[in-house]
Amino acid sequence: MCSGRVDLAFVLKAFANGMDGVFIGGCRLNECNYVTHGNYHALNMVLLLRRIMESIGLNPERLKIEFMSGAEANVFVETVNGFVKKVKTLGPLVTAKGSNEMN
Numbered sequence: 001m002c003s004g005r006v007d008l009a010f011v012l013k014a015f016a017n018g019m020d021g022v023f024i025g026g027c028r029l030n031e032c033n034y035v036t037h038g039n040y041h042a043l044n045m046v047l048l049l050r051r052i053m054e055s056i057g058l059n060p061e062r063l064k065i066e067f068m069s070g071a072e073a074n075v076f077v078e079t080v081n082g083f084v085k086k087v088k089t090l091g092p093l094v095t096a097k098g099s100n101e102m103n
Contacts, residue, residue: 003027003065004038008045011063018094021087023080024065031069039067059090 003026014022024046026039043065050060064083068075 002032002034002036002038003042004034004036004040006042006045008049011045011049015058015062015093020090020093021062021064021083023083024063025076025079026065026067028067028069033070043067058093061086062090062093 003024006024011022011024024042026042027033029039029043030037032039046063046065050063053060053063064079064086066079068079
């Protein structure tokens with residue numbers, strides 16, 4: 001699936017459902033597999049959403065977008081593992097009463 005198909009509402013719904021972080025992977029910029037350059041759309045959406053997250057008190061580091069080739073399995077693994085570590089250091093995102101970023 002093209003990263004350009006990831007809608008802002010999908011990401012917001014993931015956080016609303018308690019996901020601690022969201023990772024979006026896409027083709028390298030200027031190397032779109034679908035010739036739609038949807039990866040630029042995804043990048044703009046992520047930049048906008050990070051600003052929104054910051055304004056509502058949700059750490060924007062919980063959202064990551066990375067561009068890579070399908071032939072770069074090692075880059076994918078390193079990026080995802082690094083993101084998982086980062087999200088773990090941020091702690092769980094709890095939407096119920098108690099200590100959390102959403103209150």
